[in-house]
Amino acid sequence: MAFRDVLNIEVAAGNGGDGSMSFHRAKYMEKGGPDGGHGGKGGDIILRAIEGVESLERLVGRRKFKAENGAYGEGRLRQGSDGLDVYIEVPVGTTAFDEDSGKVIADLVKVGQEKVIARGGPGGRGNSTFTSSTRQAPRFAELGVPGQKRRVRLELRLIADVGLVGYPNAGKSSLLAATSRANPMIADYPFTTLSPILGVVTRDNQDERFTMADIPGIIEGASEGKGLGLEFLRHISRTRLLVYVLDVTRDPVGELRALQAELTAYDPTLLENVALVALNKVELVEADLATMVEDELATLGLPVLKVSAKEGLGLDELRETIFQMMPDRELWAQRNALEIEPNIVVEAPLTVVFREDPPARGVGIVTTGQNERVWEVHGGGFEERIVRFSRYLEDASEYLGGVFKRQGLYNALKRAGAREGDTVEIGPHRFEYFDEEEGRS
Ligand SMILES: Nc1nc2c(ncn2[C@@H]2O[C@H](COP(=O)(O)OP(=O)(O)OP(=O)(O)O)[C@@H](O)[C@H]2O)c(=O)[nH]1
Ligand SMILES: [Mg+2]
Structure with missing residues (x-):
């Protein structure tokens, strides 16, 4: 599946x-x-x-x-x-x-x-x-x-500390495999990785650890749906640190720019993340060339580390740099916490609305032509309360009347101008209004 x-x-x-x-x-x-x-x-x-x-x-x-x-x-x-x-x-x-x-x-x-x-x-x-x-x-x-x-x-969205971002074949999965015990599939064709994989990277003999997420490769035009698209970027949107993985034998500067452009297109705040560059496959080129590319990349403002996932070069330095640059978890979590809607029903305030009821129409119905005066009751929890008694309305009316009075319904109606004999409509139910002070025989 x-x-x-x-x-x-x-x-x-x-x-x-x-x-x-x-x-x-x-x-x-x-x-x-x-x-x-x-x-x-x-x-x-x-x-x-x-x-x-x-x-x-x-x-x-x-x-x-x-x-x-x-x-x-x-x-x-x-x-x-x-x-x-x-x-x-x-x-x-x-x-x-x-x-x-x-x-x-x-x-x-x-x-x-x-x-x-x-x-x-x-x-x-x-x-x-x-x-x-x-x-x-x-x-x-x-x-x-x-x-x-x-x-x-x-x-x-994966909860990982570090996200690996790069073109297909740059060596993201190889880096994850070389630094953690994760066992992602690695192959020399693009889009080997089809779904996110997590690995745990630890510091030698210490409890310190971070989780690192390997996601499918990103290509230029991903924001327009090219390649596997950008949907997997969701999984790095909550990481505290990004590692751009670049293949030194290709066009690392161009690829870094393109990756950043795609990330921005997905979510501009992604570029505010702490980030560094892992310049991979350095054993394939002359040391001078690697250093030249490193210097060029450094002008883009990110720390650059030369590594070879295949030969195990520079991996300790990469790991240490990540540990050192990692933003504090608590601070980060506070800043990135989502606002969660409290799962409570907020009661709307009580309102009463006057309505002239249209005369009843229809076959066989005699209309008197006289409009009834109707007050609609909304909010205040009245509609919710009354339906809880709808099967027993007649028997419960005296009890409900007491509750409604305590909760200020009759006062509100009176203030609004309700008159003896008016109809009060609460949800699907109707009552006759009577004015307490005028008394009721
Ligand atoms: N020579 C050399 N080859 C490497 C190095 N790292 C990775 N590779 C090779 O590059 C190819 C792609 O590696 P992967 O780790 O699958 O690359 P990826 O970035 O995960 O690729 P996708 O999952 O397709 O996005 C494989 O053939 C690796 O063996 C390296 O440091 N040196
Ligand atoms: Mg991969």
């Missing part, structure tokens, strides 16, 4: 279970108290980062994910069980975007890191919850909330 570093998936968290409307029943007891239990919470969809460079497609395995719903509450105060969460395993370095808003919803940079990308709905409360001194037998319960549904784009 081809290496995939971008993948679109659909996720649906579990719905919350409905609370139960139930009354205790026992022999010799006339009227039992309310004993409806709560519904369970719906399962979450969770991304989890695991080690290794793997194709997103192979790891994720499929495109649609649904977490389990919470179970209904039951009589005898039995609570419904929570729905099971679904874990989606992705390689470290995976970023998740909400396809619709484009916002980053998760950025997994460490092995084991987890992030909920779709929240299961909370369960509804059972009728036993709603008893009060004046309401001893509530004939209503709360419904569960639907789970969050999302279209998510996953993007894999």
Whole structure:
């Protein structure tokens, strides 16, 4: 299966279970108290980062994910069980975007890191919850909330410290193989490397290490889709240091310029990275020529190191220079951290909007010609709250009225000019407005 570093998936968290409307029943007891239990919470969809460079497609395995719903509450105060969460395993370095808003919803940079990308709905409360001194037998319960549904784009960008960039055949994979224990394929034809490979480079007898990413070669015109294109540059966009690998026997200065131009076309900030040049295959040319090229390259402003991946020349110096030039990890991470959208629903503020309802029309419907005065209620969590009782609206109306009053709905309507007898529309439901101070018989 081809290496995939971008993948679109659909996720649906579990719905919350409905609370139960139930009354205790026992022999010799006339009227039992309310004993409806709560519904369970719906399962979450969770991304989890695991080690290794793997194709997103192979790891994720499929495109649609649904977490389990919470179970209904039951009589005898039995609570419904929570729905099971679904874990989606992705390689470290995976970023998740909400396809619709484009916002980053998760950025997994460490092995084991987890992030909920779709929240299961909370369960509804059972009728036993709603008893009060004046309401001893509530004939209503709360419904569960639907789970969050999302279209998510996953993007894999390797988390490597160093990125190797160069033309095909420059010797990137050979350098990775010569400095680490990675075992990339090496051959004398272009585009040998077709997917990113990671290696770990260590300092002798020490714990210090860095990871180095080998990616497919870049050629001039890559930004217009030539060669394997620029998509693999994604994998060096998070490295702390870039190594341009140039073949001394070709046109190193021209190739460096072309590489930088392609990188800029992809993402101009890439050129702000700390970088150096590994001038490779130096054993193939006279020492004088290599030094000449080195001096010429140095005028472009980057440190240059002469190496031969094949003969093992200059590799210790290259490794040491990388260790010395490497920007501090913490500082770098702070500077490059993505802004992650908090996965919470922000409640819109309460607004009431006046609307003259058009008279009803249609076959067999007699219109009075008199428009109803209607107030639409938006925000403040009112629409969300009312649908949680829509199955029991009549029985719950007195309870809801109390809640709405405490939350300032009637005040807001009154201030806006609502009159006794007006209709109040909240989501799919309608009520008659009455003015408390004018009293109600
Ligand atoms: N003589 C000589 N040949 C080298 C050296 N380094 C690499 N090569 C050869 O150059 C060819 C290409 O090497 P790779 O390491 O596959 O090059 P690459 O940059 O990874 O190439 P792509 O994956 O195609 O982009 C192979 O035949 C290597 O053996 C070197 O220092 N000296
Ligand atoms: Mg290669």
